[in-house]
Amino acid sequence: MPTLQFAEIRSAALAALKQVDVPEAFAIEQVDLLLEAELRGVPSHGLLRLERIVRRIRNGVANPNTEGKHTWRQQSFLEVDGERGLGPVVANHALNALMERASASGIALAAIKNSNHIGMLGWYVERCAAVGFSTIALSTSEALVHPWGARQAMIGTNPIAIGVPTGGKPFMMDTATSVVSMGEIHDHALRNVPIPDHWALDENGSPTTDAHAAKKGAIAPFGQAKGYALGLAFELIVASLSGTAIGRDVRGTLDEDQVCNKGDIFIVIKGPHRDLQGYLDAIRSTAPAEGFGAVLIPGERGRACREQRLTDGIPIADEVWRKLQDLASAAA
Amino acid sequence: MPTLQFAEIRSAALAALKQVDVPEAFAIEQVDLLLEAELRGVPSHGLLRLERIVRRIRNGVANPNTEGKHTWRQQSFLEVDGERGLGPVVANHALNALMERASASGIALAAIKNSNHIGMLGWYVERCAAVGFSTIALSTSEALVHPWGARQAMIGTNPIAIGVPTGGKPFMMDTATSVVSMGEIHDHALRNVPIPDHWALDENGSPTTDAHAAKKGAIAPFGQAKGYALGLAFELIVASLSGTAIGRDVRGTLDEDQVCNKGDIFIVIKGPHRDLQGYLDAIRSTAPAEGFGAVLIPGERGRACREQRLTDGIPIADEVWRKLQDLASAAA
Numbered sequence: 001m002p003t004l005q006f007a008e009i010r011s012a013a014l015a016a017l018k019q020v021d022v023p024e025a026f027a028i029e030q031v032d033l034l035l036e037a038e039l040r041g042v043p044s045h046g047l048l049r050l051e052r053i054v055r056r057i058r059n060g061v062a063n064p065n066t067e068g069k070h071t072w073r074q075q076s077f078l079e080v081d082g083e084r085g086l087g088p089v090v091a092n093h094a095l096n097a098l099m100e101r102a103s104a105s106g107i108a109l110a111a112i113k114n115s116n117h118i119g120m121l122g123w124y125v126e127r128c129a130a131v132g133f134s135t136i137a138l139s140t141s142e143a144l145v146h147p148w149g150a151r152q153a154m155i156g157t158n159p160i161a162i163g164v165p166t167g168g169k170p171f172m173m174d175t176a177t178s179v180v181s182m183g184e185i186h187d188h189a190l191r192n193v194p195i196p197d198h199w200a201l202d203e204n205g206s207p208t209t210d211a212h213a214a215k216k217g218a219i220a221p222f223g224q225a226k227g228y229a230l231g232l233a234f235e236l237i238v239a240s241l242s243g244t245a246i247g248r249d250v251r252g253t254l255d256e257d258q259v260c261n262k263g264d265i266f267i268v269i270k271g272p273h274r275d276l277q278g279y280l281d282a283i284r285s286t287a288p289a290e291g292f293g294a295v296l297i298p299g300e301r302g303r304a305c306r307e308q309r310l311t312d313g314i315p316i317a318d319e320v321w322r323k324l325q326d327l328a329s330a331a332a
Numbered sequence: 333m334p335t336l337q338f339a340e341i342r343s344a345a346l347a348a349l350k351q352v353d354v355p356e357a358f359a360i361e362q363v364d365l366l367l368e369a370e371l372r373g374v375p376s377h378g379l380l381r382l383e384r385i386v387r388r389i390r391n392g393v394a395n396p397n398t399e400g401k402h403t404w405r406q407q408s409f410l411e412v413d414g415e416r417g418l419g420p421v422v423a424n425h426a427l428n429a430l431m432e433r434a435s436a437s438g439i440a441l442a443a444i445k446n447s448n449h450i451g452m453l454g455w456y457v458e459r460c461a462a463v464g465f466s467t468i469a470l471s472t473s474e475a476l477v478h479p480w481g482a483r484q485a486m487i488g489t490n491p492i493a494i495g496v497p498t499g500g501k502p503f504m505m506d507t508a509t510s511v512v513s514m515g516e517i518h519d520h521a522l523r524n525v526p527i528p529d530h531w532a533l534d535e536n537g538s539p540t541t542d543a544h545a546a547k548k549g550a551i552a553p554f555g556q557a558k559g560y561a562l563g564l565a566f567e568l569i570v571a572s573l574s575g576t577a578i579g580r581d582v583r584g585t586l587d588e589d590q591v592c593n594k595g596d597i598f599i600v601i602k603g604p605h606r607d608l609q610g611y612l613d614a615i616r617s618t619a620p621a622e623g624f625g626a627v628l629i630p631g632e633r634g635r636a637c638r639e640q641r642l643t644d645g646i647p648i649a650d651e652v653w654r655k656l657q658d659l660a661s662a663a664a
Contacts, residue, residue, distance in 0.1 A: 073438060073604070074436065074437050074438030074602070075407065075408070075436065075437035075438060076407070076408050076437040076438045076439045076440075077437070077438025077439055077601075077602075077603065079604075104406065104407065105406050105407035105408040105409070105437065106405060106406030106407060106408045106409025106441060107408045107409055107439055107440065107441045107599070108408075108439065109438060109439045109601060111603065134569050134572065134573065136468075136569075146621075147615050147618065147627050148628075149620055149621055149624035149626070149627050149628065150615070150618045150619070150620060150621055150624075150627040151618065151619050151620070151621050152618050152619070154614065154615050154618060160562070162562075162565035162569060164565065164568045164569050164572055165572070166568070171564075171565070171568050173561035173562070173564070173565045175558045175561055175562070179555075201621070205619065205621055206622070222555040222556075222558045222559075223511075223554040223555025223556075223558065223559050224555075225630075226507045226554045226555065226559070227554075227555050227558070227559075228630070229505035229507055229630035230492070230494075230505070230507070232503075232505070232615075232629075232630065233494040233496065233503070233505045233630070235611075236496045236498070236503050236608055236611075237466050237468075237494060237496050239606075239608070239611075240466065240496055240497070240603060240604075240605050240606055240608060241466065241601065241603040241604070241605075243604060243606065246608070246611050247611050247614065247615075248614075267439070267599065269409075269441060269573065270406070270409075271409065271443065271572060271573040272405070272411075272572075272573070272575060273572050273573075274571075274572055274575065276568055276571070276572060276578070279567075279568075279571075279578050279579050282486065282579065282580075283479050283482070283486050283564075283579075286479065286482045286483065286484050286486060287482070287483050287484070287537065288481055288482060288483070289478075289481055289482060289483050289533070289537055290538070292481035292482075294481070295479050295481050295482040296480075296481065297564075298557075298560070298561035298564065298565070
């Protein structure tokens with residue numbers, strides 16, 4: 001696996017998007033989102049996704065030339081028709097409008113439909129928290145998760161991210177409501193190693209440790225009934241507010257030719273924020289339990305990884321780097 | 333355990349609050365909140381709490397005569413000083429203001445400090461969803477939960493509730509971010525039965541199956557690192573927006589003489605809501621997994637229990653009913 005410098009990868013990724021006529025400013029937003037995932041050690045949301053984005057543009061289900069149509073439905077409720085735009089381009093435009101509005105009104109919400117995959121939610125909420133806004137982000141996805149006690153996938157992996165200003169570096173957490181990502185299961189299948197028995201069901205709805213069988217089945221919600229309740233609540237509130245597809249009707253974040261009909265919600269809050277560093281320091285300095293080296297704050301391992309990789313380079317899977325170079329030279 | 337009619341219990345509970353000069357309208361809000369928990373089979377948030385409320389009023393840390401001071405900090409951000417008022421009285425007043433404001437602006441938030449325990453969060457979000465508002469409720473509590481990988485309680489049980497209009501009965505979920513409530517651990521201790529080994533640590537931070545040891549220790553977050561990240565995010569965002577105490581400084585929901593310094597956040601959204609019944613029906617009718625009799629929608633078991641208990645009566649623990657009668661006759 002080659003280790004490459006940030007600037008070199010970024011140039012190649014920008015070149016790849018230039019080949020399909022993405023305006024430079026929009027290409028930068030898309031590439032920086034993917035690279036941020038690579039920097040933080042989340043390759044499932046990184047450059048792996050670039051080929052699909054390129055193909056979706058070629059297939060007409062992603063439109064590289066729009067930020068979407070943003071309409072204030074009410075004073076603090078922004079209705080966004082993404083017009084099939086690139087996920088981060090549409091989302092960033094919405095967030096900029098939300099931060100301006102929340103500065104005046106205290107809180108503002110965007111409900112986004114008809115936009116492509118927005119990637120790692122943590123990127124957005126951290127950006128807002130860094131300039132003084134608490135932010136909650138919710139998103140839906142294809143149905144990959146089974147209701148607790150059911151046999152079949154009916155719910156998206158529906159992630160939540162929360163960012164909070166702290167007086168120092170912002171707090172940021174970002175997690176799917178599935179016990180594990182489908183990417184992780186694919187990775188186990190690729191390596192032919194078994195998965196833990198509580199991760200997934202096979203296509204008949206029976207628990208399985210076979211990653212290949214799990215790929216055709218359903219992933220468990222995290223935390224059993226509680227994570228199911230949360231994932232379902234996110235499915236309902238996102239679909240309801242954004243007017244997007246629900247459950248098994250969701251398409252377009254895992255394929256190359258379907259219009260993306262999932263939804264995204266951002267809630268941005270301008271509050272009387274305060275210094276939370278003392279409390280976070282107290283958690284960091286508490287004694288770790290047996291088997292743990294340290295007590296971690298969510299998001300901070302990724303941030304440390306980011307610092308290190310900006311200096312030392314980013315390890316990229318051979319196949320991903322080769323494909324990226326092909327895309328950059330239009331050979332793909 | 334006697335089974336008593338709703339009306340009889342309600343009269344006794346109202347009489348108990350009359351003994352400490354709670355105005356009737358406020359007493360009804362407080363009692364209906366507690367009774368709603370009894371109806372739905374959540375006695376830990378029910379009448380068990382009434383004696384503590386009475387004592388807190390007697391001790392001057394709960395003020396039965398105020399709805400709190402509600403100030404619009406910005407257009408859609410309601411700052412609430414509960415003035416030591418009863419939790420549901422202060423919260424209901426805030427919610428009424430939020431629903432009115434959100435109808436105009438799309439979304440509104442209340443940040444509540446200096447208010448007493450607000451009980452079962454689901455009660456509030458269901459009420460809002462029933463009249464067309466999606467609602468997110470967050471609350472903090474005394475530090476009872478350990479960070480994932482730590483030995484010591486540093487975080488509240490920090491519940492979340494989400495309500496969504498569905499076109500039929502509202503969707504409502506309500507869960508703590510701890511794997512189990514401290515009430516459940518106390519119940520095991522009382523019955524001298526062991527707890528599962530992943531529920532709690534003892535006071536030295538070692539896993540324990542001894543409920544008595546767990547009472548002095550820390551409860552695990554639900555869903556391991558993911559539930560920890562959520563619980564911590566709620567601790568931070570609630571404390572930050574409401575200006576309330578954080579971590580091990582929180583007091584006043586489990587004692588009789590400390591000013592209650594936890595915080596509550598409500599976010600109320602007036603969106604383009606739609607019919608979600610078809611999707612919920614599809615989940616209800618999907619085949620249950622082995623060991624499950626049916627696939628449940630969160631909140632619906634409680635609602636069925638409520639219907640049944642309104643007709644057949646509510647089983648109340650002997651001790652709780654005896655105490656309630658004492659409080660009603662001022663013998664306590």
